[in-house]
Amino acid sequence: MDFPQALREHRTRHRLSQLELALKAGTTQRYVSFLESGRSQPGREIVIRLGESLDLPLRERNSLLLAAGYAPAYPQTPLDDPALAPVHTALTHILAAHQPYPAIVIDRHGDLVAANAAFALITDGAAPDLLEPPANVYRLALHPNGLAPRIANFGEWAQHILERLHTEVLRNPNERLTDLHAELQQHVSGRPLEPGHLGFAVPLRLRTVQGELHLITTITTFATAVDITLAELKLEAFLPADEISSSILARTARKGPDAADVPSQLM
Template identity: 65%
Template sequence: MIGTSERGGIAGILREWRGRRGVSQLELALRAGTTQRHVSFIESGRSAPGRGMVIRLAESLGMPLRERNVLLLAAGYAPAYPETRLGDPALAPVRTALEGILRGHQPYPAVIVDRHGDLVSANDAFWALAGDVAPGLLVPPVSVPRVLLDPGGMAPRIVNLDVWAWHVIDHLRGEAARDPGGRLDALVADLVELVPDRPRPGPDHLGFAVPLRLRHGDGELRLLTTLTHFGTAVDVTVAELRLEAFLPADAATAAVLSGGS
């Protein structure tokens, strides 16, 4: 029997995610190795897919592991992907690897965050970069986007806040669309109220994904950001972790971060 959920059971969830991805029933069927007729029957509630088909449909839509479990439950099956606490001994090798990556990124700042942007771990270089962040922003759970964009955080030192803030916000909006949940939507709404209005693009506009320009002493640091995640994780917790690293965009910044000036 087809399971149900607050979003209308597997039929409603499947339609919702197919709409999010902009995928037709035919395209989804081809990806999942089935027929458009079968996908149509599932979405209309006329057919109950097997467990393997549910997993193939979820994979074909690129659904996050957490949402794949939701789809399985809605279809009447047990979740396929465990969600292990990060402190669990089973994830000790993962924690060791992550801490090694953070140390290895020194002397450049790097953080590990969860799906909500909350801090999991950071290296010493990040804390040095954060500097005089208001203590209230560092009370767990620490929201890294808030540390960056809140007036009590790093925002007053960001030279190009009017542009760079929207790079952060647009990324969070994309994450919220891929992994619906509410907390990210609320975070985006809060941050929009904190930062300058989105600037109108001029003739020399290069987009909002620009280097972070951070005041430092009498000059400024110019930093590029990278985001990395586990591409082959089968545990929900691990799959939702993100490494955000800051890299020097010029030689002067590299020298400062390396202690050369």
């Protein structure tokens, strides 16, 4: 894809007019029009500025630079590179500090990168093949051999997962995520939503051997990362939505759940 087409598609996907993009990027509507028609060749700085203004993921910003004939600006360091050792240490501390509540780190495809010991209670009973690295947490959540049979509000939670995936696909078009979304829809098809469904604002109600957990989640990203690998990591933390869930998690932690069954590259 050449630069004019790439810029036009990104702008259209983000529902911005040429004028709106120009204002965000500190240029003129006329210049954006010339770029999209191929009448002007962009400098490297304006390509970077346009990528920032479109809030493109770093991977897509590199692709935009390549389309314009420039070298990528953002590195992609392997997760096991010694240069990322401080990040490993920080993530390990964060995961451990979140005990006795579950927490995980996933990559852009939803593959599990790391998890704390409490996450074992969530994965308990899932088919071993779904936990084999690289375990995909979206598939684990909705697959009939994963968590699905234990999710009391499966319809709502499945909708939450699918909407989250759909948003990610729109923001960062990706063939693997698109295929995963289509795969998971097959597991969800025909499952009704409960009355009073609140869209994305839904807790996870998970049956466990210790009792039913009601969990809410938070997602943290490396907002200022300039490395693709770091920028694409997400830290998802589960929090108890009521006292009963808090007590179950605290009690389980005292018993010392086996975290060995949860694949992890950081632990």
